[in-house]
Amino acid sequence: MKKRFETQFQQFIQENNLFVQKNQLLVAVSGGIDSMTLAHLLYKWHYSISVVHCNFQLRGKESNDEERFVKKWAEQRNIPSYSRRFNTKQYAHENKISVQESARKLRYDFFNEIAVQHKFDKIVIAHQRDDVVETFFINLLRGTGIKGLTGIPLTRNQIVRPFLFASREEILQYAKSEKIEWKEDSSNASDKYVRNKIRHHIIPALIKIESDFYDMFNSSIEHIKDTFSLFEYWLLEKSADYIYHSKNEVQIKFMDILKQPYGHTWLFHLLQPYHFNKEQVLQISKCHQSGKKFISTDYTAYVHENHLIITKKTDNDNTAYFIQSKVQVITKPVSLQISMKRKVQTWTVPDDSNMGCFDAEKIIFPLKLRKWKAGDMFQPLGMKNFKKLSDFFIDLKLSIPEKAHTWILENGNGEIIWVVGYRIDQRYRISNKTKNILFIHKTE
Secondary structure, three states, X not given: OHHHHHHHHXXXXXXXXXXXXXXXXXXXXOOOHHHHHHHHHHHHOOOEEEEEEEEOOOOOHHHHHHHHHHHHHHHHOOOOXXXXXXXXXXXXXXXXXXXXXXXXXXXXXXXXXXXXXXXXXXXXXXXXXXXXXXXXXXXXXXXXXXXXXXXXXXXXXXXXXXXXXXXXXXXXXXXXXXXXXXXXXXXXXXXXXXXXXXXXXXXXXXHHHOOOHHXXXXXXXXXXXXXXXXXXXXXXXXXXOOEEEOOOEEEEOHHHHHOOOOHHHHHHHXXXXXXXXXXXXXXXXXXXXXXXXXXXXXXXXXXXOOEEEEEEOOOOOOOOEEEOOOOOEEOOOOOEEEEEEEOOOOOOOOOOOOEEEEEHHHOOOOEEEEEOOOOOEEOEOOOOOOEEHHHHHHHHOOOHHHHHOXXXXXXXXXXXXXXXXXXXXXXXXXXXXXXXXXXXXXXX
């Protein structure tokens, strides 16, 4: 059995082109039987692996014991390891989502962060065949739509799942034959969670009804996947006239879509990639109030006339960034190139709103880059009087997302010198008396 399992494992990787020997693999290891067996196999077959572990601090001492166990396993084999502790319940409360959904988001965000930071080729997850069945029924109960019934994808971006060929029982038998150690999650024995109820009661009952349940299920999943692929093709073709993508946002003519046959279902599938659930889509479809905001785990959607404008969540509005006098480039929160030059007689101000040109003698460092706030005022270039930023934005006819993504550059004395990408302040303009010019170029 041991040789057969290892042969199936290698064949599955090769046939699906999941990764090769030279790839740098980041392996997600919880300490449970599936992930410990996966890590064992990859190590045994001399793949270049590192281990990543999440401690969600949901089971007290047991969670901490698992973290220590995984670290020790990696240390004994000279395998690099990364781990992080999360206050999962607090995150769930702050974001108004379930603890399970919070753990999932925190987990994958951490994996992606480590993969990018350390240049891993693949993130390897130990999901197996039984997980696919359980996830199918969970999504069926949640009403996630046809996409949720397609199972767990074999690959997605950097993520690969080389255990999808194997059942939990096959992994257990192999782990015992190899004397692999693992930590048993005590919550797996409880029926507190929906997944465990499905695992302990529903699937065993289905196997009693149909002994070839897994084969039949896999066949049905393939049909659903094919149907969904056909639907996605249709959706892409039909939606082209209703969606506009730019660098920072997506605009959907949702009112027009809702007038079409099955418009609500159409809109639901368009919004799924942005993590809006069925209830939110229903609220959006009934909303006619410009400025109304809807928030998912990663995105914000604004109603603007007959459009729905979707943007990625940005940094906290209270975050401020300081620019010291000798800094020439910053990349966060926006990309700016900064330089100083002596003014020459033939120089003219460039006609480019992304280029801020200031009288250097009036600049006091450090400069402060922040989000705009209610009550902000400045003297727009060319005007004699001060103007509220809110009124300035109205004049420019900026959408709510455009206003939300606007940054303000403050002088060291607290005065606004530039609404970045739109207009500098009249008080800091280049004049006949200017000797040196401070150039700040917004490059994205």
